[in-house]
Amino acid sequence: MISSARNGVDEGPRRRARGLRLYLLALVGAVLVPALAGGIATTWQLSEAQREQVEESLRTSASAMAVALDRELEALLASAAGLASWPALRRNAAIDSEMMADFYAHAASVAARYDGWVSVARADGGRLLDTRQRLGSDLPPVAGRLWIDQVLTSGRPAISDIFLPNSGEQPHLTIFAPVQRNGDRSAGDRNDGLVVMLAFNSVHLADAMIGMRPGEISGLVHALEGRLIARSVGRAAVGQSVPLWAATAVASAESGLVHGTASDGRELTTAFQRLERLPWAAVVGIPYERYVAAWRAPLTRLSLGGLALLLAGLILALIVSRRLLQPIGSLAAEAEALAAGGPAPQLHTPVGVAEFEALRLGLHRSAELIRSRAVAEGRVQAAEAVAQALRAERDRARLYFDVAGVVLLVLGPDGRVQGINRRGLEVLGLRHENEAIGRDWVSEFLPLAARPATRLMFERIATGGVDMLPTVHETSVLRADGEQRLITWHNATLRDADGRLTVIVASGEDVTDSRAAEERQVMLMREVDHRAKNALAVVQSILRMTETPDPADFAATVEGRVSALARAHTLLASENWTGSDLRLLIEAELAGYVGEGRVSIGGPRVWLSPEAVQAASMVAHELTTNAIRHGALADPGGRVSVHWEATPQQGLQVVWTEHAAPGRPVARPVRRGFGLRMVDATVRSQFRGRITYDWQPDGLQCTMTIAAERLSLRGPINAQPALPQPAARPALPPAVRRILLAEDEPLVAMELEAQLRGMGFTVTGPAATLQQAMDLAASDGELLAAVLDVNLAGQAVFPVADLLVRRGVPVVFATGYGSLPGGWATSGGQGRTALLRKPLSRGALAAALRELTGLPESGSDEAGGTAMLRLQERA
Secondary structure, X not given: OHHHHHHHHHOOOOOOOOOHHHHHHHHHHHHHHHHHHHHHHHHHHHHHHHHHHHHHHXXXXXXXXXXXXXXXXHHHHHHHHHXXXXXXXXOOOOXXXXXXXXXXXXXXXXXXXXXXXXXXXXXXXXXXXXXXXXXXXXXXXXXXXXXXXXXXXXXXXXEXXXXXXXXXXOOEXXXXXXXXXXOOOOOOOOOOOEEEEEEEEOHHHHHOXXXXXXXXXXXXXXXXXXXXXXXXXOHHHOOOEOOHHHHHHHHHOOXXXXXXXXXXXXXXXXXXXXXXXXXXEEEEEEEHHHHHHHHHHHXXXXXXXXXXXXXXXXXXXXXXXXXXXXXXHHHHHHHHHHHOOOOOOOOOOOOOOHHHHHHHHHHHHHHHHHHHHHHHHHHHHHHHHHHHHHHHHXXXXXXXXXXXXXEEEEEOOOOEEEEXXXXXXXXXXXXXXXXXXXXXXXXXXXXXXXHHHXXXXXHHHHHOOOOOOOOEEEEEEXXXXXXXXXXXXXXXXXXXXXXXXXXXXXXXXXXXXXXXXXXXXXXXXXXXXXXXXXXXXXXXXXXXXXXXXXXXXXXXXXXXXXXXXXXXXXXXXXXOOOOXXXXXXXXXXXXXXXXXXXXXXXXXXXXXXXXXXXXHHHHHHHHHHHXXXXXXXXXXXXXXXXXXXXXXXXXXXXXXXXXXXXXXXOOOOOOOOHHHHHHHHHHHHOOOXXXXXXXXXXXXXXXXXXXXXXXXXXXXXXXXXXXXXXXXXXXXXXOOOEEEEEOOOHHHHHHHHHHHHHOOOEEEEEEOOHHHHHHHHHHOOOEEEEEEEOEEOOEEOHHHHXXXXXXXOOEEEEEOOOXXXXXXXXXXXXXXXXXXXXXXXXXXXXHHHHHHHOOOOOOOOOHHHOOOOOXXXXX
C-alpha cells in the first residue's frame, strides 16, 4: 500500500524540492538585501556628495586665488600709476634737478619692494632714467616699444608678457603707465609723452598663492598663450607652456574642472578661474589619487561593513537552521523507513518545536495504521500479481497466434470455432474474431459438397471411432464474399485424461494462388510447345509450298518468309503475347521504303489478336515482296499506300494500293503464285474475312477485311502522309569498307561473312568471344561499321559497342532478344545504331548498313529484304 502511494505521487510532474536551509537563507537574504541595497544607495550618494565637495573646494580655491591675484595686480597698477603722476615727470623737470632726484629715490624704493626696477621711457623708446643705473647715466633704448605706443595711444596702463631680463635671472613682468603732462606740447616735439615702466619679479605673484589649502598646487596661466606666468611650487617651469589639456580648457571657458597629466607625469585634477582685468587664469590642482581617495574611501568602508553584516546574518541563519533541521531530518528518516516497509526509528525525546512534536506523534499513529493495513493488502497484491502474469502470458500467446503466417484454427468437440488468428480472418474475409467465434465450422465455412464427409469425420473423432483427422489434407473454405480458397491443413487433436476430445487444432496454408500459378505454368508450357510446333509447321509449309526452280531465288524467298514469321514472333514477345499494333507490323515490313517517302500508312490504332499477328505479318510480307518484284516498288518512282478503316460490323477494311512510276505500267500476272494464294487463304481462314484484287495499269489495289474478333480499335482514324525523305548522308570513300563481325555461332558467322563480302565489304573477324572483338575493335582504326551479336559466348557485347560508338563507328546489333538489355536503345542517344532480330535476311542487313553509313543502294541487294526492324520502346 505504501509503495502504491509512493508510485501515485511519483506519477505527477516531478519538481526538484528545495531544502529548509535554503529557505532560511533566503529569508535572511530577504531581510538583509533591502537594507544592504539602501545602505549601498546611501553610500553612493555620500560618495557623490564627497566628490562634489572636493570639486567645489577646488573651484572655491581657484576663485579665491583669482581674487587675490586681481588685488595684487591692482596694487601693482596703482603703484605704477602713482609713479606716473609724480610732479617731476608731469612738469618735465630736468634730469639733474632736485625734483627728478626725489622721483628717482622714490622709484627705487618702489622697485625694491617688488624685487624689480623702474624705468622712464620717451615715446621714441629712449630711456630717461633707470633705477638700476645712476641718475643722468646714458641709457640704451628700451625693448618694449609696442607696449609704449599702446599705453600712449590708449592712455591706460598695461601689463607685458613674462620675460627674462638676463640669463639666469627670474622671469619678470612689466607694468607700463602713461605720464599725464601739464600744459600743451607741439606735435613736433620728440619728447612729447613719457611712460613709466615698473618691472617686477613673477615670484611676487607666486607669493600671493602660498595661502592656499595644504596639498593644493596653484599657478597663473596666460589663457591665450597657454604659458605659465607663476606657480606656487616648481617655479623653474615659469614661462613654459602648460599641457595641451589645460591650455585648451582655460582658453575655452571662464572657469571649470579638468583632469589630466602634468608635465612631470603626475595625474592632476585641476580647477581654474579667469581673472577680471587680464586674460589670465588662476589654476588650483590636487593629485588625482587624492581626488579619488576623498570620495572612494567612505564607499569602501561602508561596502565592507555591509558585507560583514550580510555574512554575519548568513552564519546566524545557518546556526538557527541546524537547530530546526535536526528534528525535521529525524522525522523524514522515520517517514522513509515507514514508506520502505521497515520499522520506524523511535524518537523518545520530544522535539523542542511544538509543531514538529505534533508532526512526530501523528506520524507514529499513521505508522501503526499502515502496518495493520499492509498485512491485509499484501495478500491482495500477491493475487493481483499472479493474475497480471497470467494476462501477460495470455497476451504473449495471442501475439504468437496472430503473427503466424498460416491459418491457425481451434475447434471444439462440437465443431464450433473456439479460436482463429489474424491470418485465418484474412483468408475468410472477416474483420474481427467475434465474427467467427461460436459459429459451426462445417456448415458456415465449408463448401456444400465437402460438408457431409467432414461432418461424419468429426462425429467419428468425437466418439472415438477415429483417433484424429488426417495429418495433412486439402479442403476448400468459403469466404464471406462467396469466393472459395484452397487450404492445405495440418491437424492435431487434444484429449483429456479420460480420452474425451477437448479441441482440434489445425494450421492451414492458403495454396489457391500457388496452385493457380502452377496451372498457368503448365498451360504456358503447353502453349509454348503448341506455338513452337505451329511455327515449325508453318516453316515446313513454306519450304514445301515455295515454287521456284532457281535455288538462289528459292533461298531468298524462304528466307524472306521465315524472317516475316520471326518478326511476328518478336512483336508478340515484346507485348507478352497479348497481340500487336497493326501500324508497327506494316512499318516493319515496309521499313526500307518508309524512310524514302515512298510509303503512306494511315488509319485508326488497331490492336490485332495474337492469332492474327502471324497471319498479318505473312500477308504484309507477301504483298510487299510482290510489289518489289513485280509491282510499284520495282521502280524508284513507285509508291505504296496502306490505309484501313472500321466497318459497320466492327471489323476492319484494309486497302493496299500501289502507284507505279510514271510511264511504267504494271502488267496483270498470268497466274497467281503461292504467295498470293497464301494471302487469299490466310485472309479467309485466319482473318475470317474477304479479299479482292483489282489489277490496274497503275498497280494492284488489294482490299481485305478482318473480322471483329481478331482485333480491337484503340483510337480514331489518324491517317499519316508519306514521311519526308531524310537527307542523304555523304558517301564515305570507297576504300574504307571494312566491317567488324562478331558472332559466336559458326554457321551464322559464315553466312553473315558471305553476305558482307557479297555486298563488297572487307570483313574484320569474325570474333567468337568478347576479348577477340575488343582486340579487333581496338586495333583497327578505319572501321566503316560493325555487326555485333549481342551475346558472345555468354558475355554481353556492349563494351565493344561502347568503344566503337565513342569513335563514331555505326553498330548493327543482331540478336534473338525482343529488346536490347543493359540500358541500350537505338534511339537513346548512344550513337548510330540499329537493331536486327534473327534470323537476318540479306536485304535487312544491307538496308541497315546503308541507313547507318550513308552508302548508296547497291543493285545486288535483295529488295525484298529491306525491312529493317527498328527497336520499338513501348510504355
